[in-house]
Amino acid sequence: MTEGSIGVGMIGHAFMGAVHSHAWRTAHRFFDLPLVPQLAVLGGRDPERTSAAADKYGFAASSTDWRAVVESDDVQLVDVCTPGDTHAEIALAALAAGKHVLCEKPLANTVAEAEAMAAAATEAAARGVRSMVAFNYRRVPALAYARKLIAEGRLGEIRHVRAVYLQDWLSDAEAPMAWRLRKEQAGSGALGDLGAHIVDATQFLTGDLLTGVCATTTTFVPQRPSGSGMEDVTVDDAALFLGRFASGAVASYEATRYALGRKNAMRVEVNGSKGSLAFDFESMNELSFYDGSDGDSAGFRRILVTEPSHPYVGAWWPPGHLLGYEHTFTHEVVDFVRAVASGVDPAPSFVDGLQVQRVLDAVQRSAAKGSVWTEIPIEEGAGR
Amino acid sequence: MTEGSIGVGMIGHAFMGAVHSHAWRTAHRFFDLPLVPQLAVLGGRDPERTSAAADKYGFAASSTDWRAVVESDDVQLVDVCTPGDTHAEIALAALAAGKHVLCEKPLANTVAEAEAMAAAATEAAARGVRSMVAFNYRRVPALAYARKLIAEGRLGEIRHVRAVYLQDWLSDAEAPMAWRLRKEQAGSGALGDLGAHIVDATQFLTGDLLTGVCATTTTFVPQRPSGSGMEDVTVDDAALFLGRFASGAVASYEATRYALGRKNAMRVEVNGSKGSLAFDFESMNELSFYDGSDGDSAGFRRILVTEPSHPYVGAWWPPGHLLGYEHTFTHEVVDFVRAVASGVDPAPSFVDGLQVQRVLDAVQRSAAKGSVWTEIPIEEGAGR
Amino acid sequence: MTEGSIGVGMIGHAFMGAVHSHAWRTAHRFFDLPLVPQLAVLGGRDPERTSAAADKYGFAASSTDWRAVVESDDVQLVDVCTPGDTHAEIALAALAAGKHVLCEKPLANTVAEAEAMAAAATEAAARGVRSMVAFNYRRVPALAYARKLIAEGRLGEIRHVRAVYLQDWLSDAEAPMAWRLRKEQAGSGALGDLGAHIVDATQFLTGDLLTGVCATTTTFVPQRPSGSGMEDVTVDDAALFLGRFASGAVASYEATRYALGRKNAMRVEVNGSKGSLAFDFESMNELSFYDGSDGDSAGFRRILVTEPSHPYVGAWWPPGHLLGYEHTFTHEVVDFVRAVASGVDPAPSFVDGLQVQRVLDAVQRSAAKGSVWTEIPIEEGAGR
Amino acid sequence: MTEGSIGVGMIGHAFMGAVHSHAWRTAHRFFDLPLVPQLAVLGGRDPERTSAAADKYGFAASSTDWRAVVESDDVQLVDVCTPGDTHAEIALAALAAGKHVLCEKPLANTVAEAEAMAAAATEAAARGVRSMVAFNYRRVPALAYARKLIAEGRLGEIRHVRAVYLQDWLSDAEAPMAWRLRKEQAGSGALGDLGAHIVDATQFLTGDLLTGVCATTTTFVPQRPSGSGMEDVTVDDAALFLGRFASGAVASYEATRYALGRKNAMRVEVNGSKGSLAFDFESMNELSFYDGSDGDSAGFRRILVTEPSHPYVGAWWPPGHLLGYEHTFTHEVVDFVRAVASGVDPAPSFVDGLQVQRVLDAVQRSAAKGSVWTEIPIEEGAGR
Incomplete structure (x- = not known):
């Protein structure tokens, strides 16, 4: 982690990946951010498509192993852009690894999964690890x-x-x-x-x-x-x-x-x-x-x-x-990074x-x- | 009943009475009607206010007895513009007297009343007596x-x-x-x-x-x-x-x-x-x-x-x-009068x-x- | 002239005639008017069409001689609904005959005609004769x-x-x-x-x-x-x-x-x-x-x-x-009749x-x- | 010049500079571009503010000498974002130096300046040097x-x-x-x-x-x-x-x-x-x-x-x-870069x-x- 920066690991590179990565690239160009996002690693299933997306979106590296993304030393924040059935597993692992988590909506596919995630997030917050669900329309x-x-x-x-x-x-x-x-x-x-x-x-x-x-x-x-x-x-x-x-x-x-x-x-x-x-x-x-x-x-x-x-x-x-539409994600990134830097829990x-x-x-x-x-x-x- | 005309008896002279009477006065000025409406008798509760309304609206006479309106020889069509709790009684009496009935909405305050009215209307239709409920927004x-x-x-x-x-x-x-x-x-x-x-x-x-x-x-x-x-x-x-x-x-x-x-x-x-x-x-x-x-x-x-x-x-x-708003009532009158004249049942x-x-x-x-x-x-x- | 009423003679019975006559019939049904308009005589060129229009619009009589309309004892107010090339001649004659004049817009086809009309109107106003040009959009x-x-x-x-x-x-x-x-x-x-x-x-x-x-x-x-x-x-x-x-x-x-x-x-x-x-x-x-x-x-x-x-x-x-559209004419009639009754000059x-x-x-x-x-x-x- | 890239020198860093630099950073993230824009040098008057803007916007270097920007070997394309009184001088120098020019609107403050610029652009086009005026609303x-x-x-x-x-x-x-x-x-x-x-x-x-x-x-x-x-x-x-x-x-x-x-x-x-x-x-x-x-x-x-x-x-x-608003500039960049790469004259x-x-x-x-x-x-x- 470069001083004054925060490394982002993103899982998923379809529609949400495209708009999230734009937000990560753009936020500090228009807002004063205490930490400048670094697009560290992009995770996906298919090696070629993930690598191509990493290039297109400006990530420094790519991986087909989401656990490697979560655990990378270059990553302090995990951005979960996958379909809902994988949110819980990834987010729980990331929180356990002490990484801040931005998770796409809906939080999970079931109440049980969401309960586990909420409990883990509350527990992680006590350790200074922040989490937010990406209801971008609030922004x-x-x-x-x-x-x-x-x-x-x-x-x-x-x-x-x-x-x-x-x-x-x-x-x-x-x-x-x-x-x-x-x-x-x-x-x-x-x-x-x-x-x-x-x-x-x-x-x-x-x-x-x-x-x-x-x-x-x-x-x-x-x-x-x-x-x-x-x-x-x-x-x-x-x-x-x-x-x-x-x-x-x-x-x-x-x-x-x-x-x-x-x-x-x-x-x-x-x-x-x-x-x-x-x-x-x-x-x-x-x-x-x-x-x-x-x-x-x-x-x-x-x-x-x-x-x-x-x-x-x-x-x-x-x-x-x-x-336009993507500005809502940029604002989300701004609020999340500021919350991380100032040690407060963001909403939602x-x-x-x-x-x-x-x-x-x-x-x-x-x-x-x-x-x-x-x-x-x-x-x-x-x-x- | 003047040949080529149809005598209208209206019960109620508040908001709905004002707009219905405008429709009865106006329809034949813009549409070709087989029968020209004659504003015969206006019924209301208070003698002075009813009489004043009759003058204002252009009715030839007024009455505080709605049964007298229904039974008047000058009236071939009864227009019910009262609150819902009196619709059934008036409409049933009018149909029984062989008068065509235009009744304001909702048809009644209860399903039981509405059932009685529908049954009476169906029976009356067999005798050539027409009825319509005044859902003016269809027009x-x-x-x-x-x-x-x-x-x-x-x-x-x-x-x-x-x-x-x-x-x-x-x-x-x-x-x-x-x-x-x-x-x-x-x-x-x-x-x-x-x-x-x-x-x-x-x-x-x-x-x-x-x-x-x-x-x-x-x-x-x-x-x-x-x-x-x-x-x-x-x-x-x-x-x-x-x-x-x-x-x-x-x-x-x-x-x-x-x-x-x-x-x-x-x-x-x-x-x-x-x-x-x-x-x-x-x-x-x-x-x-x-x-x-x-x-x-x-x-x-x-x-x-x-x-x-x-x-x-x-x-x-x-x-x-x-x-504007009142045109919907004028159109309603046009359709009802044409249905009466041609002997078909109007809708609704x-x-x-x-x-x-x-x-x-x-x-x-x-x-x-x-x-x-x-x-x-x-x-x-x-x-x- | 019946006491409390004002006899209207209208020249022209096309589009403007239809909407003006509606206004004359309707104004006193919704507004308190000091004088109730009486649709006295309708003037037009073709005898049959003028007579049919008079029936449709509710005029008591019709004429193919506009001068007869202007001079009729049943007429205290002349409403000019013809094309612009005839406005000046009719309006000048009406003002000369002491009749109030409502004239459709534009007032005339030339400045010279309009000047003559304005001069005549100003002169007539001194005699208590009112005039207004029918720019209905003001209403x-x-x-x-x-x-x-x-x-x-x-x-x-x-x-x-x-x-x-x-x-x-x-x-x-x-x-x-x-x-x-x-x-x-x-x-x-x-x-x-x-x-x-x-x-x-x-x-x-x-x-x-x-x-x-x-x-x-x-x-x-x-x-x-x-x-x-x-x-x-x-x-x-x-x-x-x-x-x-x-x-x-x-x-x-x-x-x-x-x-x-x-x-x-x-x-x-x-x-x-x-x-x-x-x-x-x-x-x-x-x-x-x-x-x-x-x-x-x-x-x-x-x-x-x-x-x-x-x-x-x-x-x-x-x-x-x-x-709707016709209400603007009804309002015009209201304002003009009130001006006539109270002896003030209306605008425009x-x-x-x-x-x-x-x-x-x-x-x-x-x-x-x-x-x-x-x-x-x-x-x-x-x-x- | 890196193969497959094109170095951009931008003069001016106010409102237009902010939105143009966003476009240069963003275009290749969403569109397939034959040449990837490199934000090479930013020119401005005040050294501190220009340097800060270069950091914010992502330029590799900054300069208070616009001629140095134009002549830099890292710059193949000059983007003129200054007020209108300086457009002609900068654009003419850039074209003379063989640099493609994107110039903000209006092209100049006078017809004479604009004529000189148009003549220079036409002449430059014969040498394969492209120019475009930034009427972004076309995009x-x-x-x-x-x-x-x-x-x-x-x-x-x-x-x-x-x-x-x-x-x-x-x-x-x-x-x-x-x-x-x-x-x-x-x-x-x-x-x-x-x-x-x-x-x-x-x-x-x-x-x-x-x-x-x-x-x-x-x-x-x-x-x-x-x-x-x-x-x-x-x-x-x-x-x-x-x-x-x-x-x-x-x-x-x-x-x-x-x-x-x-x-x-x-x-x-x-x-x-x-x-x-x-x-x-x-x-x-x-x-x-x-x-x-x-x-x-x-x-x-x-x-x-x-x-x-x-x-x-x-x-x-x-x-x-x-x-949103900035997309129009991104599209402008896309069209200009493609025109440069394919050797055709862009419009406007x-x-x-x-x-x-x-x-x-x-x-x-x-x-x-x-x-x-x-x-x-x-x-x-x-x-x-």
Whole structure:
């Protein structure tokens, strides 16, 4: 470890690997970081593809043995970018080895795995080892600003939350089978892939936790082409659920990859007694805010969240110059590195990740039992 | 009855009375009607206010006895604009007297009343007496056009329906008690007031019926100022439910009067395998339509539904000149009068109104039983 | 003249006749009027079509002699809905006969005619005879509210005005010849038809007058099918001009009927030192307002101008229930009848109409002289 | 020069330096480039600040002598990111030294300088030395896609172009003096800063050139605080002009930094005989497209230009995941490096930059001469 730097070992080099590595390369170019990330080792399964990705992404080395990445002396921080079924094993090993861990969402494929990870993270924190689950949408400036408005009381008492995450890449019933459609790898379908984001985002925004849900899920296309034959889809194609927050606010959620024409519509609305907010990730630089005190000139304000006074924005461009998807990861890296350097626990913690997992689990259990209302146990330390 | 005319007796002269009478006065000025409506008698409770309203609205006479209105020889059609607890009695009497009946929504406050009304309407139809429930949103040109696109198959197989009806006039916890907050008069709260509209609209648009729901309801403000004291609110402030259509499509619904900043946001989205639609009543002249066959220039089209080729529009103004809320009632009158004159049953029928009532009832039963999935019996003849 | 009523004689029964007659029938149904309009006589050229229109619109009588309409004892108010080349003759005769005059826009086809009309109107006003030019967009609630915000100083010093009026019904080069394309009848093309509206609207909103312009006009399709041959188009297809207000604010204008896809996009933006406004007639119930004092939560507010506290709105529906195109005419009738009854001069006056005509004339002169800056003489009394 | 790499020397390290260096660091991480950019030397005035910027941006060295940067053996490509008054001198020296040149816009502060630069670039091209002016908006995927639609004929014959570039950072009359408000450094005000972008963008989109303009400019705030006193603002605060393309299309333009609430509203609309387009840089991932062949379901399509089939997008994220401002520079680098490697001249060339300068010059001359129509000479080779 070079003084003033921190070595990053990343496992996984597909979509998430590409965007995470961009964040690791870019964060210190725009933000003042106490530790400069060094892209040390990239881990993957296939030697040639991993080596090529390491070159492309700027890693100094590559390996097909994730344990070697975790244990490398050049690595002080492990970034887990693999599918959910391997998160627990890698993260637990990394924490045990004293490495800080950034883990992609959802934290795990089961509550049991997530519990083990949260426990290990709590134990590691006592040793000064930090961990964070990569719910990057918390670092969208517009959502970070929305959180600020709510925390300041600009919305008053929260009554309604409605959140959908709509994509359409499975609309075509002829599209081929993929790992995201297999329960053993993905854990669940739209629920874990997309639903996890809106559960975390709404808990983050409100500063509150869901206490119960009722749900229904469906699989529109039960089999898809795979090789020369057809393979069963073993996850949900869409998950819909209603929920209730500890405060008494009511909420509705929907996650689907069949909403034709909606490419990445992660939309959240919050209505309070004094104000309301609306957000759509397809216009991620904008926040709609209704201030009930505006009298007869009240209307939803289209705030371009690109002012220097808005979260994260001061490091970038002048007002009105948009940020993109990858900036959310860069901000995540900034916050994580700063937390590591200053010895504080970053959010969202693995406990927060576990709490999201409990919600997803309650959704599945409700859907399996005639949509009956299902309580969600609250983990000590969640939502801090 | 003047030849070529039809005498209208209207019961109720508040908000709905104002807009219905405008429709009766206006329909034949823009559309060719086989029978010209004559505003014959207006019924109300208070003699002075009823008489003043009759003058204002252009009725030839007024009465404080609704039975006298129903039985008047000058009246061939009874328009029921009262709160829901009186719909059944008035409509049944009118049908028995051989008068055509237009009845405001929701059809009734209970399933039992609605069943009696549907049975009477079916029996009356055999005698040439017509009835219609006033779900006016079917006559928004944009929604009528949306129905056309779906019926033509432009959306393919329907997979998702999401509908909310958001208002905010109860956001202020200090706002006084009102009849709409008392169960004995209103039947239910946001559910019957707003939820009924989106249930009917989505069944109309898809040409399909809901077969089951799970639901939760809440009352945010349990007591409100009434006279010198406080009175209990005995209806829901918000109702949220998930549903499933006969086709297998999944759906979500929310009705509330606490969504601060949303004045009349009756919003519907439908996603099919070939296309999608989105509508917001706050922009009622627009329909968003995504055509999956548009290739890489695909995008939600903001259709201004103001072309002569769009439903109802040809009778009005040139393209781009907007219609307003009251036009939906004018179109309703046009369709009803034409049905009466040509001897066919108009839609939505009382059976359709009953079917909506069954959905509302299932929502309330599910909410009362831990959100458990609740089946909805399908009435013969519904959705035709 | 029945006591408490005012007899209306209308000349012309096409598009403008239809919407004006609706306004005359409807105004007193929603607003308290000191005089109830009586649709007395409708004037037109063709006896059968005029008689049929009179029936349809609800006029008691019809005539093919406009002078008879003007002179009828049943007529106290003459509503001029004909093409521009006949405005002057009819309006002058009506004023001479002591009849109040509502005249469609543009006031006339030439400055000379407009000057004669303004002079006659001023002279008639001294005799208690009122006149108004029908720039109905001043009575769009959103624009009336915008005027209020500017008058209250919410925008500060006005610096920028930009206005376009975009339609597309001439986009098709094969569309046939029409009277609006002949200079002798229409005076000008898009300039008088559409440009007149945005000139008046921006002068109304700012409370200021244009003092000079530079301009260019064009005719995209020089000939169009007419009968069995082709006929020359003798007016502009599009007019673009830049202007300067007395205050020093700069402005840009464009009027065209070739903006494919824009059906009725009369759009105005105003930027001041403290706030900004934006409006689009295709969303006529909305006003966008930016309040510079909103700090880092500033954003253009989408105000639904449907609150009871907004101009004209209280007479209609609850918040969020939209008004349409014809309401602007109803509001015009309300204001004119009230002005007549209370003996005050309504706005926009014929002098205001003349002032608009001066602007249109300056545009044409500039365009004819290499776009050179052309001063606009200010008429005494304009813009009051 | 390492084989397979290209050394970049950059002059200037303020806003443009930050975003250009990001592009040079990032391009080969997402795109396959024949030459990998090496950030060799950064040039600036102040030694400490330049050295710090070099560290921050990742340059291997820094220098306070721009000639040393240009002449460095480690530099094969010079990136000119200084204010406009120094462009000519630096670019001419670099071309003379056989270095490829990327020059920020506007190309120069005067037509004479731009002519010299264009001549030198043409001469250099014959020696295999490439040059490009950095009109980065051509590399916004939505605008590149718009260009493609127009080139394919989807809009038919172009009739209307309207473009505005609205910012608001000078709205406050108390804001201090800055170099952009001094004619000797900036050449002009909003005209060169913002107007240059929309002139280039519209010529790019239409594939056509402006042949004449009429214009007016204004300075709202003639003096601003500077040190302890006040200093004269010697440039335009706003520039408005009308134009005409070679094809006969008419156009309007406005550039201002006083449009309160508009942060970066570079908006372009194009109307053709078959289709129309609209774009707003504040929503830079979207293109509105109206296809006149869509019949009664026609409407402006909100295309999210984030599909793999859209220009540049395939190298980035899945559909619906937005790109930001800096991506336009990354794309510029990609195109320039590829052009250098393959020995072709990239666009926009210095001749294109000169042609834009001619338009700006005509605007200033028209404004100075009573807005008279002013012809624009077309440079051989412009618009290729």
